[in-house]
Amino acid sequence: MTRILRDADADVTSLQGATVGVFGFGNQGSAQALCLRDAGLDVRVFVRPGGPSGARARAEQFEPSPLEALEACDVVAVLVPDEAQRGVLEGSIGPRVKRGALLVLAHGFAVREEPLAIREDLDVALVGPLGPGTLLRERFLEGRGLPGLFAIVRNATGSAETRALGYAAALGMTRAGLLTTNLEEEVVSDLFAEQVVLVGGVVELIRAAWETLVSGGVAEEIAYYSCVQELKQIMDIVAREGPAGMRGRISGTAKYGGLTRGPRLVGAAAREEMRRILDEIRDGRFAAEWMEERAAGSSRLTGLLRDEAAHPMEEVGHRVREELGGGVAAPRGGVEGGGG
Ligand SMILES: NC(=O)c1ccc[n+]([C@@H]2O[C@H](COP(=O)([O-])OP(=O)(O)OC[C@H]3O[C@@H](n4cnc5c(N)ncnc54)[C@H](OP(=O)(O)O)[C@@H]3O)[C@@H](O)[C@H]2O)c1
Incomplete structure (x- = not known):
């Protein structure tokens, strides 16, 4: 049976002073970057050069950072389409991320389907909003938060759960409640529900x-x-x-x-x-x-x-x-x- 994690389970200070990198400025990337900044975190946005996301980020007063700045990030959220994640995680991000950093994903598809060659020293967590980015942002601004799914995929440093819960809390999600799950359950339920029902x-x-x-x-x-x-x-x-x-x-x-x-x-x-x-x-x-x-x-x-x-x-x-x-x-x- 799943547990529901709430504000009381999260240590909101666990990310105090942390630099958070958000890779991708689409549905989830833009919403999460804005919420994290409003929550007081130092947020860096990373976009691929030449795409339309750079202008979108600038319109929200984020100056996209060069990939080298990943070395300064304690947490990196990979918020690009599932089918592009493998290339991003193994290519652009993988080698540059700071030792012991936490990688956050919003859906486990890429990691579950093809085990990724992600460096062993990195923590990996799933913080999956149960709704689109626009709603995540809306609920954050209303002070209610959007519920989500939560799983620790790899705890290399011993602090994966504390930091990932701090991340979810900064998005307002522990206010609404996080359902604990695992990678297999999150991916299977998500794909099945979208194909068969939604x-x-x-x-x-x-x-x-x-x-x-x-x-x-x-x-x-x-x-x-x-x-x-x-x-x-x-x-x-x-x-x-x-x-x-x-x-x-x-x-x-x-x-x-x-x-x-x-x-x-x-x-x-x-x-x-x-x-x-x-x-x-x-x-x-x-x-x-x-x-x-x-x-x-x-x-x-x-x-x-x-x-x-x-x-x-x-x-x-x-x-x-x-x-x-x-x-x-x-x-x-x-x-x-x-x-x-
Ligand atoms: N849609 C939702 O609200 C929602 C809800 C729950 C979970 N999720 C999960 O959240 C994650 C992100 O989904 P999303 O819907 O937010 O994605 P999205 O809006 O489609 O992502 C677009 C962003 O990814 C960048 N991008 C696209 N292809 C890329 C590539 N090959 N390399 C580097 N950057 C690339 C785009 O850059 P350009 O501007 O340059 O194209 C843009 O910044 C996924 O894991 C998804 O399953 C999404």
Whole structure:
């Protein structure tokens, strides 16, 4: 069972006087660098030369440092895309980082899939925010913090946990709570959830449902609103109160229809496919396939993205958002005890 680490478990002074290097100034890099600076740490930002991140960092009053400055950093957060991390960790950063420094990662993909040749004297920790960088920053500014996952990958110095918790505390994450995990669990759960639920299963489900309704004669906009916009409203309740709590806020018709039809869709065949997807993640087949795709220039991914953008549902969605302002009305299932 996981433990939840909070402010009381973290020694916020453990990084006092420390210099923290943030490598990458994208989603997580920019958010984390800003929070760490606001927390009073001496932050250096590292970006690859020639990319757009230099200008983005300067706009936030960070002057990007030359790689040599890594030698002064006690902590280095590697916040570049997962598929680029191996090159960065083994190439640009590895040889230059100060002896005994702590390397922080926000996701364990690169380290779990291909054991990295990271110097033995370095501590390695996973501080994985459970949400995008923009939300991490927003919650930090609100004084609430974003929850996250926490694991020590290597404790070479004996102070990996203290320093990594200090890092998470500086981001405000121990205010919300850190769930302890390990590399395997973090990577498998993250990949499985995104593929099967968050950005795989759910999106495919709404597209198939939209196509079915439209081919059944329902107006495109109404099909879109019903299958896409209302999803957020229901999921907000699920996030607050869980699936069973959500049932208490919808009509009897919606309850009965959902509980009898949902399992027909996610039946034995879908569950069997989920198990296959989990196996592909666990045994490394998914990672190998993705790395091969990257190495070949990501042409399959580019084609899939192009097809998705050209799907007629996208244009309808644009119209619905424009004309109905994104839609925040209560779902017709009868949320808060209403109709349906
Ligand atoms: N997206 C999220 O909010 C989120 C949430 C939880 C965890 N994570 C994890 O956080 C880590 C960072 O993800 P992210 O979404 O923040 O990444 P990202 O926004 O895609 O990262 C972009 C940054 O990485 C740099 N970069 C890209 N390729 C590079 C390369 N080959 N060498 C050096 N620098 C390179 C970019 O520089 P240029 O400007 O030069 O292109 C830019 O500064 C990942 O491990 C991810 O799994 C992300």
